[in-house]
């Protein structure tokens with residue numbers, strides 16, 4: 201408590217001007233957040249039915265209680281819910297475990313591969329007495345996480361290759377990279393998703409039907425790669441010319457130079473924009489609603505269409521925003537942590 | 549070192565280089581014998597850096613020939629690799645790899661280019677670090693060292709590849725005055741061991757002490773070549789005289 205007082209004195213009330221600004225801001229915060237707090241907690245309806253909610257003045261938390269399982273997991277069969285829950289727990293724990301660069305080893309990579317297989321197995325089932333759950337029943341948070349995670353895992357290396365292609369000296373590779381990046385960046389993701397769901401089937405040999413989920417995933421990877429490529433290119437040009445020359449002078453070949461000297465520095469420089477892109481993409485996966493995949497946003501919308509529970513969209517969207525926020529905020533914190541970890545003794 | 553039938557280790561014949569329209573190097577003819585120490589000086593923009601950067605093909609020349617240790621420099625990648633194994637380079641701004649420790653800076657190229665086993669590369673690197681008197685800093689990062697220490701590491705990093713020729717591009721001009729000596733001392737030692745050295749520098753003390761020849765460049769040409777004593781006390785060309793008059797105070 202005393203620490204808090206000291207902190208406030210030092211940071212909020214150090215000078216008369218600072219004190220005035222602090223007081224005004226605190227007043228504004230109370231004015232704005234007070235009613236929200238009232239609505240969300242004090243006046244909220246915690247128990248009852250839709251009817252009770254309509255009579256109450258506050259938020260209808262009954263609605264959330266009723267629908268959160270559907271919002272989080274979509275049409276996944278209720279009796280098997282432990283499977284997606286376990287998958288998410290495993291995924292989050294493994295992400296947490298891998299947060300430290302010193303753990304980025306081949307062994308961790310293997311663990312990730314095994315974990316991914318395990319999660320697919322858990323989600324899909326169909327062997328060892330596990331009842332099969334067809335892919336079009338997957339929905340909600342697991343789907344959103346899957347689309348973003350797989351999107352990131354593939355688009356990051358593809359983006360790096362595109363950036364190298366674009367900055368390299370092979371004219372043909374360069375033309376292809378530039379063409380691809382500019383083409384993809386020039387169209388909205390929605391149209392790419394549409395094309396993926398309508399046009400991919402036309403290109404594939406007859407008899408091969410890609411599930412809609414996979415088509416959307418491909419579109420997301422294609423889209424994200426182009427953006428990652430531009431982020432990485434920024435990093436490549438931010439590494440000083442002297443680094444390239446020193447590597448050349450030592451006789452390193454192109455790939456050694458890039459992998460050992462340039463990329464480690466370039467990727468470090470662009471951690472903030474990389475995470476920024478990843479966060480953007482995480483939210484943009486919600487665009488798959490337009491091709492009717494039941495990701496987190498779609499399940500939210502569906503829950504609002506229940507005739508018994510019409511009219512609670514504010515509660516629903518607040519809830520789903522909170523979930524998006526938790527993940528985006530974690531990513532953003534993580535970006536800060538990584539930047540610090542890679543701070544090699546003072547000067548870069 | 550006259551045993552090799554006086555075959556020059558570096559030979560430029562009528563070498564020219566342009567940056568687009570700009571004629572940077574004009575009809576350069578240069579022969580350097582194994583073990584020779586050359587100091588290159590001249591006004592800013594005269595092409596000194598460009599000349600030595602052509603010798604390990606950080607820059608490519610447009611006509612004439614350059615031969616280094618018998619290898620002709622051209623677009624052939626194999627030749628390029630071979631030449632760069634023979635030629636070490638030290639830059640004005642050190643250009644150490646900031647994300648690698650000092651030891652890793654030294655062992656990277658031997659391990660990847662020469663395919664040396666890690667232990668061997670590390671043992672040799674430690675020996676070199678001892679020689680430049682920074683073995684105790686081996687596990688620090690470049691950003692934690694002083695400028696003089698960084699430049700000594702940069703020299704050691706080049707030496708790790710066991711080159712036959714060392715190129716220096718103003719190795720002391722980015723250093724605070726009190727650190728110049730520690731770097732020059734390392735270079736003097738290297739010269740005593742018989743390394744072939746080309747050094748762009750305006751350190752006249754160093755030139756007098758180690759150089760066999762001083763080459764004076766102006767406007768992309770080699771204007772004068774002489775022994776250091778002669779060059780500094782009695783320059784022949786008017787532009788050398790003017791240049792020396794300027795740097796002498």
Ligand SMILES: Nc1ncnc2c1ncn2[C@@H]1O[C@H](COP(=O)(O)OP(=O)(O)OP(=O)(O)O)[C@@H](O)[C@H]1O
Pocket residue numbers: 567570572590591592593594595596597598599
């Ligand atoms: N990459 C480049 N593209 C175009 N012009 C260049 C390039 N590098 C150097 N030049 C020009 O070539 C000329 C010679 O440059 P160089 O760096 O060799 O000079 P220098 O003698 O080393 O000068 P300093 O003492 O300032 O280092 C300069 O006029 C410079 O502007």
Ligand SMILES: [Mg+2]
Pocket residue numbers: 596597598717718
């Ligand atoms: Mg120069």
